[in-house]
Amino acid sequence: MNAAAAQEFSGAPLGTPVYELTHLSKTYARNLVVALEDINLTLRKGSFTSVIGSSGCGKSTLLKIMAGLIPPTKGRVILQGLPVTGPRRDIGMMFQQATLFPWKTAVENIVLPIEIRDGKAAAKQAMGKAHELLDIVGLKGFENVYPNELSGGMAQRASICRMLITEPAVLLLDEPFSALDELSRDMMNMELQRICHEQDATAFLVTHSIQEAVILSDEIVVLKPRPGRIAEIVKVDLPRPRTLDMMTTPKFGAIVDYIRSLLDKGEEM
Numbered sequence: 001m002n003a004a005a006a007q008e009f010s011g012a013p014l015g016t017p018v019y020e021l022t023h024l025s026k027t028y029a030r031n032l033v034v035a036l037e038d039i040n041l042t043l044r045k046g047s048f049t050s051v052i053g054s055s056g057c058g059k060s061t062l063l064k065i066m067a068g069l070i071p072p073t074k075g076r077v078i079l080q081g082l083p084v085t086g087p088r089r090d091i092g093m094m095f096q097q098a099t100l101f102p103w104k105t106a107v108e109n110i111v112l113p114i115e116i117r118d119g120k121a122a123a124k125q126a127m128g129k130a131h132e133l134l135d136i137v138g139l140k141g142f143e144n145v146y147p148n149e150l151s152g153g154m155a156q157r158a159s160i161c162r163m164l165i166t167e168p169a170v171l172l173l174d175e176p177f178s179a180l181d182e183l184s185r186d187m188m189n190m191e192l193q194r195i196c197h198e199q200d201a202t203a204f205l206v207t208h209s210i211q212e213a214v215i216l217s218d219e220i221v222v223l224k225p226r227p228g229r230i231a232e233i234v235k236v237d238l239p240r241p242r243t244l245d246m247m248t249t250p251k252f253g254a255i256v257d258y259i260r261s262l263l264d265k266g267e268e269m
């Protein structure tokens with residue numbers, strides 16, 4: 001990376017708002033559980049945001065509302081200027097498990113969203129792009145392999161390609177690497193950072209790992225439970241690109257400790 005690119009990577013001002021959540025609340029009608037209360041959050045173009053909080057504090061509920069999978073009880077979700085009222089083309093999602101279809105090859109799985117959306121001819125046309133994406137995530141040569149011949153990490157790399165093929169405006173990531181061993185997870189996180197930078201993607205990650213949140217994020221939304229509310233939005237001012245050895249620095253440790261103290265405080269309430 002040349003000096004100008006490095007400067008751009010570390011110091012780029014974050015862009016215009018992509019997602020805007022205002023006064024968002026969710027009460028599940030079935031059991032009257034107030035899962036979220038008055039969430040206000042803006043995600044800017046090219047930013048990486050994580051949400052962290054104890055079990056049951058509403059992380060998945062928040063992600064589902066942002067994805068348009070469930071409606072909020074109150075409040076608004078605006079994505080690229082339009083209210084989210086259901087699943088949308090400009091939202092890319094990735095889950096804990098790779099969920100690739102076993103009877104389709106890696107490249108066929110990747111073009112599947114295009115096939116479903118625009119038909120077989122469009123999917124065929126997208127093959128070139130799918131090959132490029134496989135190359136980007138280090139799966140060159142595995143295009144025609146079936147999922148059962150891929151490792152967990154490789155399958156998640158293919159899932160990243162499948163999420164990116166439709167060029168979504170935002171990536172919603174629900175603990176995408178939590179089923180991987182620690183080493184693979186660290187590597188995949190660095191890969192995710194690189195891909196997000198290359199695609200100028202806006203990303204939102206649900207995680208249980210403070211370390212993972214700190215190494216990846218520009219901002220970390222710390223939720224406190226019962227009902228789920230924002231305790232604080234912590235800015236992470238470590239330089240970019242982030243590297244794994246930053247995890248041993250005092251600054252990294254201080255941010256981790258601070259977030260842990262917020263989570264402990266939330267539990268006491």
Ligand SMILES: Nc1ncnc2c1ncn2[C@@H]1O[C@H](COP(=O)(O)OP(=O)(O)OP(=O)(O)O)[C@@H](O)[C@H]1O
Pocket residue numbers: 028030031033034035053054055056057058059060061062
């Ligand atoms: N479909 C549902 N119907 C009723 N209550 C629900 C439903 N989904 C979640 N809840 C409740 O809403 C609260 C928030 O749940 P949610 O799954 O969003 O939390 P979470 O932070 O993602 O938890 P975890 O970290 O354990 O995955 C919990 O009290 C949960 O019991």
